[in-house]
Amino acid sequence: MANAKEETLDFIWHAPTFKTKLVNRNTILSAVSIASLFLSWALLVHFQVYRFSLLPSPAEVLEEGIAWVKTNVFWIDAFATTLRVLVGVLAAYIIAIPLGLMIGWKKVFSDLTFPTLEVLRPIPAPAYLPLAILLLPTREASVAFIPFIDAFFPVLLNTITGVKIIDRDYFRAARCLGSSPKQIFWHVVLPGALPSISSGCAIGMGIGWMGAVVGEMITGKWGLGYRIWESYILIRYPLIVDGMIAIGILGLASSVLIRYLTVRLIPWRRAITESLDESITK
């Protein structure tokens, strides 16, 4: 019983081990995957298939990209976007995780808050922007509000699910052993939900990047999203793609970082992942 439930969790949670060799079958396949994306792009532009003639080639993008990275503009853009994402997403963690734990744990809390949250959930984050601008003191804060909203719901829902899938017997065992409700929260609810919270945090971080870029396109003076839109207006097409690549890399790096940090909080899950790795390789 316990085992079955752990296995289903592993579909949600794959802890990176960081122990594997740099060159192995997986990394080669990843490299092939990314290389084929660039190759097909180069070929489509080169042979001017459909309207690909309008698009910059990989060579132009590379050239412009190198020039861009050498300027201060790039670093300010990257810093501005990263900061907005981090502020928004961390705020989402701080609010959504405790809220999700309470909603998942206590039925009263769930009945009280969940209907409201379900109404708010389908509203896309950019729709909040006008209100955010009216409500928040600075423009920076209103741009950061979009990744906040975007990250909020995945983190919240993952946290709720994380609590709900904790086996009832763990609660019963904790009560048998004389735990108070507060002790059950700290020793059962929170650790039991951590694997799922960790996944939610990584997902939220990824979505946060989308949100920040959208926000910057609408309102902003700096940032990668703003730069992409400006490059379109100024007809500097290669820079559009450079901006996209920069977002992709930074977004991926921040998601991996979150997983790397959170996996440290759940050493018992690593025990499982390692034994899974062993059973696969042997």
Added chain:
Amino acid sequence: MADRTLMSKGEGRISVEEVGKIYDPEGVNVCALKDCNMEIDPGEFVMLVGPSGCGKTTLLNAIAGFSNVTSGIISLDDEIIASPSMHQSPGADRIVVFQGGALFPWKTVLGNLVYGPMMQGKMKRDEAVAEARRLMDKLGLSKSCEELYPEKLSSGMMRQVEIIRALINNPKVLLLDEPFRALDNMTKSLMHEYLLEVFAITKKTIFFITHDLEEAVFLADRVLIMTTRPGTIKASIEVNISRPRSFKTLATRDFMDLKEQAEAAVKEETLKAFEAGERELA
């Protein structure tokens, strides 16, 4: 052999008087228990067997304090622990060892063992650790596993740890809900001998429910047979086989006769349950 600090002091009498349990009183009205009477003496090892869905687990849950009864009274020594008018609550004087195992996966073996006394504020961490190590030593659990997470243990060891996690609280009663059901036969027979040893050392009252008649007769002082739903105690079979018992006991004439006697009683109920198409209740 006996350990004074672990030994029960003539405590742990369970009385079940005219207990009834009806699930969902307004709805389908499933009567799980009816006029159920049972008396377990301090230091007695009682096994309860019966067909699937007969209400064994319902009775155990009521004794454990996980769910209430709809009529009758259950008392532990002279204290009423369940009656229709009171709110049920589990306690460290009667600890359950669960069918699927309920060691906290997020705590190490040692973390699991010290959990009860620390949560109840009975011991400081150092004292609890010392006590856990003493019990591990006494009850044959290797110290090398204390820093492991439960997932790394064999299924038999997980049960051992769970039994010690219960005993460290010095409960009056151990409640075992088919704890060895999921184990393979070899491990299961090891665990039987282990449990007999624990019983010899601690003299705790043990209430154990199972489907397995061989297990029941081998372990118990007394085997109770429960009828199919609504569950009530149909027969009580005294097992007058001397202790200590070993696997050799299984081949004796006395053992076979008692097993046959129990089998005849259960079979009748199982047939009734089969015809009624009963399914297991939570």
